[in-house]
Amino acid sequence: MRLSPALVGLVLGALALWPALGPGFVLRYDMVFVPDPPIPPIPPIPPIPPDGGGFPRAVPSDLVVALLSSVLPAQLVQKAILLGIFVLAATGAAALVPGERRVARLAAAAFYAWNVYLAQRLLLGQWALLLGYAGLPWAVRAVTREGVRRTAFALLPAAVGGFQAMLVSVMTVLPVAGRRAPRALLVAAVLSLPWLVPALGSAAVTDPAGVRAFAPRADGPLGTLGSLLTLGGVWNSGAAVPGQETWWSALVRLAVAVAAVAGYALLGGGRPFAGRGHRGHRGQDPETGGDPEEGRGRDSGEGDGGNGRRPAYWGGLAVASAAGLAVGCAGAFLPEVVEAMVGLWPGFGPLRDGQLYLAPFVLLQAVGLAAVTARLSPAVRPGMLVLPLLVLPTFALGAFGRLGAADYPPDWSRVREVADADPAPGALLTLPWGAYRAFGWNGGRVVLDPAVKLFRRRVVWNDGLPVGLGDGRTLTLATEDPLARRVGALLAGSGPLTGPLAAEGISHVLIQRSNENLFRARLPGARLVFAGQDLLLFRL
Structure with a gap:
């Protein structure tokens, strides 16, 4: 029985990722894994100017992946991480459900491992954020037990995920911790x-215009607020799950959300989590056939509702969920306020993507749905395990092909060997000057330029993101990295680039062959050191 939530997570993960579990790498938007990823050099290879680069979004996740990939093939590491997200999420949600009801716990596990929020963030490639999402119920559970060591262990997935994963976790954990909040914050x-x-040492800038670009949007007929309440509303239309924009899907998800919130409110009233039905012979539970006290205590959470008390985390998780909804609504309905905050201090930049902070609300709905399940008749309860699949069936099979596996062409390994073997110091510039690519060998799926993570030397790339606003206009956000801003200004001109780029500490230029004519004439004196079918590498 203890392994049942893990099995639920594993089955749901395999169903969601099935096309991506074959040979090759899953490459979509921000999810970029490369063969034999290099361990990031510390400090950066000189003579790169001490600009501090852009915001450290892939720290320490890239380092952890590189270390694991030194033991196992990188594509196996990626698949294990992705499946692990589903397993960790399901087991954590189940462990957070108070009481002894087995099916109720499994209902929470299924919902938390299969919902619109997880699907959209996975389709955005934000696996590092989802590590924190998966560990969130464990962190909530840990802070109610006063153990610093247990809290630190529960926050490890978020720590690996980096700043977004940790911010979501902190926003959730602190209200739950109550008087223990200072310790949890430390x-x-x-x-x-x-x-x-x-x-803190970075010279990166945050463009306030990103508030409107990343604000939650309506992804169905219920408008922006309805999308947020049903755990959707992500800013990128490319992350939508097929069919979720239909009236049927939106109304069913809204009904589930209302029922889940009502169930959570019922749990807060101190109602027993044991639900309806009569005890069996000699006090046996009619669902488990065992001792009604079995499963309480250590595995059911502190102060559980199974004995008539509200869970210790109940109020804190409700506050965190409300705060997450407020952040999402602020970006959508009060963008001027968030823009002013970002303009005042770049540290407010993470508030731009408000839908991201719905994670505690997803957990609240999972626990609430378990409370509803426990109060149903025993004949109906098993159907709650498949409810998430029925509500969002098109998340299956990689969201109907939106996730898949692909092998890198040989050029990528060969050009890395050439660049890494060159003892000359300096950075590598990757062109064309845009962050994202749509390679034919990757099925045309949009992905961050893999060169960003491929080489041992620093890679200079355009981190200024163009975002379509939905009305036909495109907003291009300012580049964060100071060096990239200067390089972008050089590229925007019309003169030779060899000398100016070398003066900025750039020693190599990587160009996609399809863009050769745009840049080769501007690199006089540069030596072609690699010419492949897809890629060209010049040394300045």
Whole structure:
């Protein structure tokens, strides 16, 4: 029985990722894994100017992946991480449900591992954020037990995920911790040092225009607020699950959300989680056939509703959920306020993507749905396990092909060997000057330029993101990295680039062959050191 939630997570993960579990890498938007990823050099290879680079978004996740990939093939590491997200999420949600009801726990596990929020963030490629999402119920459970060591262990997935995963976790954990909040904050701060230190020393800028670009949007007929209440509303239409925009899907998800919130409110009233039905012979539970006290205590959470008390986390999780909804609504309905905050201090930049902070609300709905399940008749309860699948069937099979596996062409490994073997110091510039690519060998799926994570030397790339606003206009956000801003200004001109780029500490230029004519004439004197079918590498 203890393994049942893990099995639920594993089955749901396999169903969601099925096309992506074959040979190759899953490459979509921000999800970029490369063969044999290099361990990031510390400090950066000189003579790169001490700009601090852009915001450390992939810290320490890239380092952890590189270390694991030194033991196992990188594509196996990626698949294990993705499946692990589903298993960790399901087991955590089940462990957070108070009482002894087996099916209720499994209902929470299924919902937390299969919902619109998880699907949209996975389709955005934000696996690092989802590590924090998956560990969130474990963190909530840990802070109710006063153990610093247990809290630190529960926050490890968020620590690996980096700043977004940790911010979501902290926003949830602190209200739950109550008087133990200072201790929980200290633990989170220590675990955040790998990204917090470089972030504080970075010269990166945050464009306030990103507030409107990343604001939650209506992804169905219920409008922006309805999308948020049903756990959707992500800013990128490319992350939508097929069919979720239909009236049928939206109304069913809204009904589930209302029922789940009502169930959570019922749990807060101190109602027993045991639900309806009569005890069996000699006090046996009619569902489990065992001792009605079995499963309480250590495995059911502190102060559980199974004995008539509200869970210790109940109020804190409700506050965190309300705060997450407020952040999402602020970006959508009061963008001027968030823009003013970002303009005042770049540290408010993470508030731009408000839908991201719905994670505690997803957990609240999972627990609430378990409370509803426990109060149904025994004949109906098993149907709650498949309810998430019925509500969002098109998340299956990689969202009907939106996720898949692909092999890198040989050019990528060969060009890395050439660049890494060159003892000359300096950075590598990747062109064309845009962050995202749509390679034919990747099925045309949009993905961050893999060169960003491929080489041992620093890679200079355009981190200014163009975002379609839905009305036909495109908003291009300012580049964060100071060096990239200067390089972008050079590229925007019309003169030779060889000398100016070398003066900025750039020693190599990587160009997609399809863009050769745009840039080769502007690199006089540069030596072609690699010419493949897809890629060209010049040394300045």
